[in-house]
Amino acid sequence: MSVRTATTSATVAALFCGCALLPAGQAGAAETRQAGPPAAPVVIAHRGASAYAPENTLAAVDAAAGLGIAWVENDVQRTKDGVLVVLHDTTLARTTDAERVFPGRAPWAVKDFTAREIAGLDAGSWFAPEYTGTRVPTFKQYLDRVERNHQKLLLEIKSPEIYPGIEKEILRTLRQEGWLDRRHVEHRLVVQSFGAESVKTVHAQRPDVVTGFLGTPRVADLPSYAAFTDQINPSYPTIDAGYVAEVRKLKGAHGKPLRVNTWTVNDAAKAAEVAGFGVDGIISNNPDVVRDATR
Template identity: 30%
Template sequence: MPDNTAVKLRDRILNIAHRGARAFAPENTLEAFAKAHTIGCDMIELDVHLSADNEIIVHHDDNLLRCTDVKDKFPDRPSYFISDFYFEELNQLDAGSWFARELALPAESRQGFLQSLTPEEFARYISPQDLARYASGTINVPTLGQTLELSRNLGLWVNIELKMLPRMYPGLTDAVLDLVDEMGLQTDVLISSFDHEQLRRVRQRSPAVQTAVLTNERLALPGEYLQRIGADAFHPGTEPLGLHSLTRTLDAGAVSAVRKLDKRVNVWTCNDKDEMRQLIAAGVTGLISDYPNRVREVLDELGAMID
């Protein structure tokens, strides 16, 4: 371990629920964020887009086909991009039934992240009442305002990913910052993006809001790069850190370089416990996972070892 203090790992490493606890509830919904809280997460990660009437919408894909019934509700639309729908239309969509249908499939036929869901996890974290609600047609695509209100009530930090590539929403960054300022949550959010120019925009407008460089590519001198654009954290995927290489061995150099500058390293998407242990040993400060229960179990296991 990086040190032998008696401070529990959970006090030093953030358990971050990817799109909410999306292994156990429909991703990027209020239900997924509430489920993350029940599992004991510190932070939720979510994605934002702009609707046709400039409402900030929480959704991962830039179109609505995978996670809603948009084609049933609006069968004749020429486009299913979020930016082509008004909030009043988006609010009519069912964002939960697709997930209930996935869970009814054999594990090998589910979406990739759900293929490793164990029967024990299913039984523990997805109740019959949960399944009925997911299939009820009453779960909506939330706004960022609704989500931030929930997170404030639950005491959760929020990682807001600006989904600016490839669609480049005019005004999204400023709209998010305006809402964060209005709600007084400047120190409760972290803004990340693959479009690092947006992180520069955040820093120009707000010295209080933290930013994170999101990447799935290897960066040369990542610590120096973060300093140059004024970012507070590095959010690499597991691939550029070597965990999908031939040796499946972590290249800890990037983690070490960033941590030496007293900046955070939060890695996505970590669903494998052995990978989590390697990352923790390398000194990461957060694990972004579809299965935050597994993160909690690893933190408890390793925390007990150094107490």
């Protein structure tokens, strides 16, 4: 696999390009001015810039920063001893060397390993030799890197049914790390999940936090989702312009039009197509390709 290495020394100013994921716009100002062309969708680096570095690692966060991408998406799970870690699959097999290091512990579920055991795994060599020795970050380590890079976070609670109470633990960590102050909550953080009950739990425990539901609810069911979420974030093959328009007709939990961030779009032609649907954001392994195709 060819890998283009991005650096964190890229111009930080590019991260403050005005591509805010959260605000729905200033309605009053829009009423007094003629509407301009539609804003380009916000581009979100899926598991970091995962086409260019191992997904959900600090290297992928840095790769996104090097490309000038402000928003990164990640997945949070919990270890056997209660430590929050950033990893997509509920098993360690695909993106680490767990099968080699722990040959007798199939299916290598994240929940069955301690944080120390996971910290010793190689989470980079599967992607490319130059990433050998890359580690699975803890959630705190990941937050520190996103903060250092002046980036913003679309956080997925992964498989919450496996981890009872994880919503409270994630919110506690976010608070401890300074991510639940007004600046972060209003401009730099969204918490999403495929589990509607998990999103409801986050909304109940911290009503100020912006939330997203991952999936494509039926149009008839959208009002019930709008009661506890601010975003409907579907897979791109499941939507069209009509669906996006139906979502945008409704106001979400914070009284602003529901937003739509679609995933996972990795080529320019598809990016241009879904941008034409009127989506608010596009989640991509190749965020630079999507940005260049839609701006």
